[in-house]
Amino acid sequence: xxxxxxxxxxxxxVIGLPAVALRILHTNDSHGAYRSVPGASGxxxxxxxxLDYNRSTAERSIYLDAGDQQTGxxxxxxxxxGAVGGAVIGVFNRLGLDAATLGNHEFDQSPANTERxxxxxxxPFVSSNIVNKADGKPRxxxxxxxxxxxxxxxxxxxxxxxxxEKVKAQNVADIKLLPYKRAVELYLDELDKxxxxxxxxxxxxxxxxxxxxxxxxxxxxxxxxxxxxxxLEPAVQVNGIWIAQAGSHLRFLGVLDLExxxxxxxxxxxxxxxxxxEASKENPVRLFVKQVSDEIEAELGRVIAHLPVDWQPxxxxxxxxxxxxxxxxxxxxxxxxxIAIVNNGGFRxxxxxxxxxxxxxxxxxxxxxxxxxxxxxxxxxIAWLGLNEADPIARAFDVCDYxxxxxxxxxxxxxxxxxxxxxxxxxxxxxxxxxxxxxxxTGELILDAIVRQMIIEYGGAASPQ
Numbered sequence: 001x002x003x004x005x006x007x008x009x010x011x012x013x014v015i016g017l018p019a020v021a022l023r024i025l026h027t028n029d030s031h032g033a034y035r036s037v038p039g040a041s042g043x044x045x046x047x048x049x050x051l052d053y054n055r056s057t058a059e060r061s062i063y064l065d066a067g068d069q070q071t072g073x074x075x076x077x078x079x080x081x082g083a084v085g086g087a088v089i090g091v092f093n094r095l096g097l098d099a100a101t102l103g104n105h106e107f108d109q110s111p112a113n114t115e116r117x118x119x120x121x122x123x124p125f126v127s128s129n130i131v132n133k134a135d136g137k138p139r140x141x142x143x144x145x146x147x148x149x150x151x152x153x154x155x156x157x158x159x160x161x162x163x164x165e166k167v168k169a170q171n172v173a174d175i176k177l178l179p180y181k182r183a184v185e186l187y188l189d190e191l192d193k194x195x196x197x198x199x200x201x202x203x204x205x206x207x208x209x210x211x212x213x214x215x216x217x218x219x220x221x222x223x224x225x226x227x228x229x230x231x232l233e234p235a236v237q238v239n240g241i242w243i244a245q246a247g248s249h250l251r252f253l254g255v256l257d258l259e260x261x262x263x264x265x266x267x268x269x270x271x272x273x274x275x276x277x278e279a280s281k282e283n284p285v286r287l288f289v290k291q292v293s294d295e296i297e298a299e300l301g302r303v304i305a306h307l308p309v310d311w312q313p314x315x316x317x318x319x320x321x322x323x324x325x326x327x328x329x330x331x332x333x334x335x336x337x338x339i340a341i342v343n344n345g346g347f348r349x350x351x352x353x354x355x356x357x358x359x360x361x362x363x364x365x366x367x368x369x370x371x372x373x374x375x376x377x378x379x380x381x382i383a384w385l386g387l388n389e390a391d392p393i394a395r396a397f398d399v400c401d402y403x404x405x406x407x408x409x410x411x412x413x414x415x416x417x418x419x420x421x422x423x424x425x426x427x428x429x430x431x432x433x434x435x436x437x438x439x440x441x442t443g444e445l446i447l448d449a450i451v452r453q454m455i456i457e458y459g460g461a462a463s464p465q
């Protein structure tokens with residue numbers, strides 16, 4: 001009887017335990033947003049203020065990031081601590097990030113650079129579906145547990161299966177990607193038993209996350225996503241699994257207030273908080289960002305040209321910008337090529353009419369792409385023009401622009417030389433529809449050639465420094 005009484009008392013105590021409160025703060029696709037641009041981006045300094053406030057007003061909290069910390073600014077393009085983008089990691093270390101997953105832009109440089117970034121981080125980069133092609137072993141930490149008081153949060157990470165289409169082929173040649181559900185199932189049982197909450201940090205995009213949620217069960221509680229830049233307010237629920245995403249470029253900090261009980265979320269409130277707070281003098285991120293920014297301005301703040309019109313990127317349409325870029329590349333290499341082809345998704349920043357600095361151009365063309373010249377036949381170009389005119393959104397990748405060229409005069413059996421860059425050549429099946437041959441890598445960055453032509457055409461009116 002005494003034993004039965006004890007069991008009953010313990011049962012009442014267990015049933016009566018209150019739900020545990022947890023605040024999850026999250027960002028994604030920040031793309032080196034070190035400077036605040038009204039209406040377009042927040043900044044690292046302001047993000048610190050919002051994190052500090054939300055941490056101070058919560059009983060317990062964690063901060064997660066869903067990838068693409070890199071590429072998009074001179075800050076992320078800078079070599080720091082032995083890695084391109086190392087300064088970005090320095091910022092997230094100071095922001096107190098608890099865990100992140102990798103985005104495709106973390107692979108924009110080289111495999112060695114990606115490894116260096118992960119080693120610089122004081123937080124784990126978690127990826128459950130990136131494995132070595134040679135032995136099938138995880139390339140990065142596949143899971144992680146965050147412990148706070150009596151609460152244990154299990155973290156799994158996922159990379160988009162489109163990675164091979166988003167970066168240079170050689171940057172991901174030695175890895176392969178496991179299907180999302182298969183990768184999650186490898187670790188889910190073990191992680192679910194060891195934790196009170198299971199969170200997937202994904203860089204898959206909202207549509208892929210929604211589909212994945214229909215394939216999973218109640219062992220997964222929440223997906224914090226990125227890649228598609230969705231502004232999800234409020235968070236949505238698919239098959240009982242919450243999905244959250246916070247736009248891009250630090251416009252918002254995602255805030256999820258949860259109550260966790262009996263190994264599940266019993267309540268969730270979400271909001272996206274615009275990142276607008278001004279940095280205080282005590283902000284530990286401020287001094288670091290200023291130090292790196294001052295170095296950038298000293299090197300890249302020089303005005304090189306004066307634009308007569310706005311340059312507005314559009315990955316799915318020909319624009320003044322993309323047409324100028326294609327013609328500029330051709331003019332630089334017209335003694336070796338008949339036509340220039342560029343992909344419009346490679347232009348990543350709006351530049352208004354007026355003075356243009358080297359920093360602006362580094363942010364417009366943030367990728368390390370080397371100029372390639374290759375051969376094809378006229379029939380290849382004719383077929384490519386048809387492919388390029390197809391619906392780009394339905395194809396799910398950007399269109400190309402080309403230098404001024406009489407397409408009606410193309411001779412099907414004639415050999416043509418084309419100047420482009422190594423990313424487009426490496427993704428020929430997506431962008432060209434034919435395999436280039438006699439490919440010559442010039443070893444020159446497309447940025448350098450474009451800057452040269454820009455100075456030739458628009459440098460005469462540049463403001464003095």
